Structures are given as C-alpha cells and as structure tokens.
Amino acid sequence: MTAPTDFERLSSWITDAAPEMIAMQRELTSRPALSPESGGEGEAEKARWLEECLAGWDFPEPERYPAPDPAVPGGERPNLVYRLSGREHDSTTWILTHLDVVPPGERELWSGDPWVVREDGDRLIGRGTEDNQQGLVSAVFAARALIEHGLTPPCDVALAFVADEETGSEHGAGFLMREQADLFGPDDRLLIPDAGDDEGTMIEVAEKSIAWLTFTIRGRQTHASTPDHGVNAHRAGAHLIVMLEGLHEEFDAHDELFDPPTSTFEPTLKKANVENINTIPGEDVSAFDCRVMPCYDLDDVFASIEASAREIERLFGVTVTIEKTQWQPAAPPTPADAPIVGLLQQAISTVYGVEARPMGIGGGTVAAFFRAAGIPAAVWSRLDDTAHMPDEYCRVSNMVGDARVMAHLFLEA
Numbered sequence: 001m002t003a004p005t006d007f008e009r010l011s012s013w014i015t016d017a018a019p020e021m022i023a024m025q026r027e028l029t030s031r032p033a034l035s036p037e038s039g040g041e042g043e044a045e046k047a048r049w050l051e052e053c054l055a056g057w058d059f060p061e062p063e064r065y066p067a068p069d070p071a072v073p074g075g076e077r078p079n080l081v082y083r084l085s086g087r088e089h090d091s092t093t094w095i096l097t098h099l100d101v102v103p104p105g106e107r108e109l110w111s112g113d114p115w116v117v118r119e120d121g122d123r124l125i126g127r128g129t130e131d132n133q134q135g136l137v138s139a140v141f142a143a144r145a146l147i148e149h150g151l152t153p154p155c156d157v158a159l160a161f162v163a164d165e166e167t168g169s170e171h172g173a174g175f176l177m178r179e180q181a182d183l184f185g186p187d188d189r190l191l192i193p194d195a196g197d198d199e200g201t202m203i204e205v206a207e208k209s210i211a212w213l214t215f216t217i218r219g220r221q222t223h224a225s226t227p228d229h230g231v232n233a234h235r236a237g238a239h240l241i242v243m244l245e246g247l248h249e250e251f252d253a254h255d256e257l258f259d260p261p262t263s264t265f266e267p268t269l270k271k272a273n274v275e276n277i278n279t280i281p282g283e284d285v286s287a288f289d290c291r292v293m294p295c296y297d298l299d300d301v302f303a304s305i306e307a308s309a310r311e312i313e314r315l316f317g318v319t320v321t322i323e324k325t326q327w328q329p330a331a332p333p334t335p336a337d338a339p340i341v342g343l344l345q346q347a348i349s350t351v352y353g354v355e356a357r358p359m360g361i362g363g364g365t366v367a368a369f370f371r372a373a374g375i376p377a378a379v380w381s382r383l384d385d386t387a388h389m390p391d392e393y394c395r396v397s398n399m400v401g402d403a404r405v406m407a408h409l410f411l412e413a
C-alpha cells in the first residue's frame, strides 16, 4: 500500500469535516449581513464572529481593511485578509468571497425562517447559504485543512472576505482595489467562487460590456384625425428601434467563449404613452439592453447609436435624448490560458471528474475590478444557482467538493 498523497489526506479530512461545515453555515446564516441600502447594519457582526471562529482554528491574525461608511453603526464595513505562508512568496493563490447577503424578499415564498438553516437531504436551505457562504465555508475548510496537517503550500495562500458585493462593492472589492491595490499582483491567481453551474464545468473568465440606454423622443401631441398638426413621437421611436437592428451587423464579432457568442442589442422597456387611440403621442420612451463583446469600445457603439438618433431627428422632426441608465465597459478578459484556469481545470477534473472550460458571460461580476487592474481572476463554483431566490440552498456535497478543489489548487499552484 502506498502512502496517501498530501491531497488525499486533505481531501479525506475535508470530507469528514462536513458536519462542522454545516454548523458554520448555521452560524453565518443566523447573522444577516444586509447592507444599509437593504435596510441592514452591514457585515460587522458576521465578520466579528468569523474572526473569532478562525482564531479558534489557529488561523493567523487577519489584516483588516475597514471601508468607512457612515450609514452603518460603527461607521465601517469590514474587509479581512488571512494569509498562510507558502514555501515561496513571489505570488499568492487567493480565494475571495463576500460576507453580505441580499434580503429574503417575500417571506410567504419561503418554507421557513430564512435566517435559520434547515437541512433537507443534501440541501442547506437559508438566505446566504449558497451566495456566498458556500464559497466562504469551502475556502475556510480548504485553508483549515492545510493548518490542521501542518502543510506548507508551494506558494502563499490568502483568503479575502469582503463587504458590499450585493450593492456595488464600493465598500468591498472596489474599496480594496482603490485603496489597497498593491495587495494583489499580476502573477497572483484569484478564484472567486460566486457563480457557476450544477456540474462545475463553467469557469467564467470574461464578461461583455453592459449598456442600458433609455431613449426619450419628443414630437408634438395632436388629434389623430389631423396628424399634420403634430409630430408623432411613437412612429419615430418605432423607426429608431428598427434602425438599431443594424448594430448586430456593425458589431458582429463572434466568440464561442460566450453564450450567446455575439453581442446582443435588445429593445426592452417601452413606456405607455397616450391612453386613447385618437391622440397622436407627443412623447415616446423606450429602452435598450445592450451586452457588447469586450473587443469593442463601448463608446464606439454609443457613437453609432447617436448617429441613428440624429438620423431619426432629421427624418421625423423629433428630438431624441439618450440617457445612459447603466454603463459598464467590460474589463479585459482573463486569458483562457492563464495559470488559474489550468489549475482549476486540473483540480475540478480530479475532484468531480468533469472537464471544465473557460467561458464568458453577459456581465458583470466582482471579478471585473481585478481584471481591470490586470489581476487574472476566474469565477467558479459548483452550484444549483439558487442565489437571491426564496428557499435559497447550498448542497453539502458541493460545499465539500468545492473545498477539495480549493485544497488541490493550494497544493498545486
């Protein structure tokens, strides 16, 4: 019989630790970390408990990077970094998770108290159990497995627990990248276990740019029997929507990394105009949701849309104003051959026996903050995607499996 490898030792320890991981989920869920925007007091209590818990498991003292926020008691949002020293210190393997959760939404849609974890077979039901406590607990137990076995990984390992992911990351990842940018280096490997699919085969490395544009077209209202006395804003708006179909041809880059593999330009919201049939509408409001491949400059897309708007003004005698309701240029993608991607593929194949592949999504995750700064970040997890839903749940098997993937990552990086 051959001696078990380091990975096998960590892996079986993690598997046996499932009851402790479940207990940790219970404690975390019972401390609702809601942002002030969602009517909560932030992440302080949850972070305090986490610190206490990790101290009890012989984790080193954390580095604390509190983000000032007068909207919460104590005036600060917590951001914590725990480091385990490797044999070499030129680069770090990071796992970044967020402490905050979203509100439960309509209580009647829950089968029980959202802040009390209920076990249902393999499922742990409760707000935050999947988003993002699955990743958080997995990361803690992968690191704890190293500590328990006295193993020094080849490179430094760090866990980051951040605030404010659900409401824009101003006080979380955004704050860290603004105020503590030198924490992360271009040779680091960053895993963000905050999205994925139920097989664990999707490694998100790229995002499309997002532009939400609201068009307000102004003509002149009049009686429908005498249209020449007015200017029909609705007709002009309809022509604009059709004209913008041309965006598909103009920005037609195709990349199978994404699903769908092209930019999308979708007319969505349409505000009600007049209430009766015999009035020519003097105002027309509609909106587009555009998801643009990262190879394009979003400003070029906007310039093309503006040119169409000017053309509509000229053809129909209306005025068209365009509001950028949301404007998020994509960060450059993490290269599909970045070390973090290959290491993850190897770990996922070892633990889950599936072949994961790098993919792009419609946008936008917290990874964008890091990619924008040239830090290779991959978003991966194996989950059923119940985040933000009533009866959100995490599968214990995924929490344990993901912890084993992370332990593999620490040992092989």
Ligand SMILES: [Zn+2]
Pocket: 098, 131, 132, 165, 194, 387
């Ligand atoms: Zn999340």
